[in-house]
Amino acid sequence: MGEGWNRVIVEKPFGRDLASSDALSLHLGGLFREDQIYRIDHYLGKEMVQNLMVLRFGNRIFGPIWNRDNVACVVLTFKEPFGTEGRGGYFDDFGIIRDVMQNHLLQMLCLVAMEKPASTDPDDVRDEKVKVLKCIGPVELDDVVLGQYVGNPDGPPEAQKGYLDDPTVPPGSTTATFAAAILRVANERWDGVPFVLRCGKALNERKAEVRLQFREVPGDIFGRQCKRNELVVRVQPDEAVYTKMMTKKPGMFFNPEESELDLTYGNRYKDVKLPDAYERLILDVFCGNQMHFVRSDELREAWRIFTPLLHTIEERGEKPIPYLYGSRGPAEADELLKRAGFLYEGTYRWVNPHKL
Numbered sequence: 068m069g070e071g072w073n074r075v076i077v078e079k080p081f082g083r084d085l086a087s088s089d090a091l092s093l094h095l096g097g098l099f100r101e102d103q104i105y106r107i108d109h110y111l112g113k114e115m116v117q118n119l120m121v122l123r124f125g126n127r128i129f130g131p132i133w134n135r136d137n138v139a140c141v142v143l144t145f146k147e148p149f150g151t152e153g154r155g156g157y158f159d160d161f162g163i164i165r166d167v168m169q170n171h172l173l174q175m176l177c178l179v180a181m182e183k184p185a186s187t188d189p190d191d192v193r194d195e196k197v198k199v200l201k202c203i204g205p206v207e208l209d210d211v212v213l214g215q216y217v218g219n220p221d222g223p224p225e226a227q228k229g230y231l232d233d234p235t236v237p238p239g240s241t242t243a244t245f246a247a248a249i250l251r252v253a254n255e256r257w258d259g260v261p262f263v264l265r266c267g268k269a270l271n272e273r274k275a276e277v278r279l280q281f282r283e284v285p286g287d288i289f290g291r292q293c294k295r296n297e298l299v300v301r302v303q304p305d306e307a308v309y310t311k312m313m314t315k316k317p318g319m320f321f322n323p324e325e326s327e328l329d330l331t332y333g334n335r336y337k338d339v340k341l342p343d344a345y346e347r348l349i350l351d352v353f354c355g356n357q358m359h360f361v362r363s364d365e366l367r368e369a370w371r372i373f374t375p376l377l378h379t380i381e382e383r384g385e386k387p388i389p390y391l392y393g394s395r396g397p398a399e400a401d402e403l404l405k406r407a408g409f410l411y412e413g414t415y416r417w418v419n420p421h422k423l
């Protein structure tokens with residue numbers, strides 16, 4: 068005997084706070100060994116999320132600037148242009164922080180902030196994720212903006228219904244469908260650099276991205292025309308990596324102009340089919356590779372960071388700020404970004420060259 072293997076795939080929700088998640092992990096731990104448990108966070112199966120490690124650790128150019136001396140602020144965004152629309156039952160019990168922020172956005176944060184693992188061995192990678200999570204304190208309510216979408220009478224039919232108009236949502240629910248939060252990674256690399264996580268449903272667009280905004284050029288000789296550089300990893304839609312940078316305005320000019328270095332997948336990898344996140348992850352299960360799965364201690368740290376906040380919100384019955392279906396979310400979230408030191412100039416917009 069001794070042939071074959073058992074592997075169990077577990078999908079979220081992995082509990083709803085630290086205590087219930089611990090109870091679930093304990094229960095699973097009594098039935099399976101850690102190397103048999105595959106907790107899925109499907110964002111870890113996405114092409115550009117997996118690319119974060121290769122971009123960071125496979126290039127010489129990013130490593131030396133990937134730190135508090137150069138990065139002003141990191142913003143991780145998840146936006147969906149539709150509401151709960153019939154899925155309100157599950158969603159209302161969990162809310163956007165548990166549904167997206169505590170897992171998908173936090174996983175992306177780990178991959179941006181963690182140190183270089185000793186190797187690509189799954190446990191070496193997961194050790195680094197746990198390490199960086201341990202440097203993040205519980206999120207404070209003062210660093211959070213909560214929102215809930217309301218119908219937009221001027222919008223298309225689906226946008227005219229707010230969250231509370233969804234028949235699967237309990238009347239008067241105060242569950243947030245939008246959240247923005249500042250997290251701080253108190254270690255040598257990141258001390259003082261805010262990581263802003265923001266996510267929401269029924270917003271103006273579909274977009275998931277990681278954005279690093281760099282500090283100003285010291286001693287700008289171009290009359291303060293140079294804007295901050297940004298490195299954007301666009302997870303979806305239209306996978307791309309681009310840096311927002313200054314270049315000489317072409318022609319009979321000598322002044323700097325905002326432009327980009329652009330690796331848009333639709334241009335560069337025209338005939339490559341990117342597999343769906345679940346396709347990749349389920350194949351990993353068959354191959355026995357746990358790199359892109361969530362280990363018990365990692366999950367525990369993630370809940371430690373968010374549980375006090377979630378309990379405070381529930382105990383105080385915090386009311387989310389209403390925002391219109393199809394909008395950018397509450398204006399207070401932009402204020403939070405500003406407070407985190409993110410500079411939005413509004414002078415540049417990346418245009419997907421694939422779609423021109």
Ligand code: BG6
Pocket residue numbers: 109147166167275
């Ligand atoms: C799921 C959330 O984990 O992710 C959903 O429960 C959300 O609320 C979904 O819509 C988003 O996934 P994707 O791959 O479409 O970005």
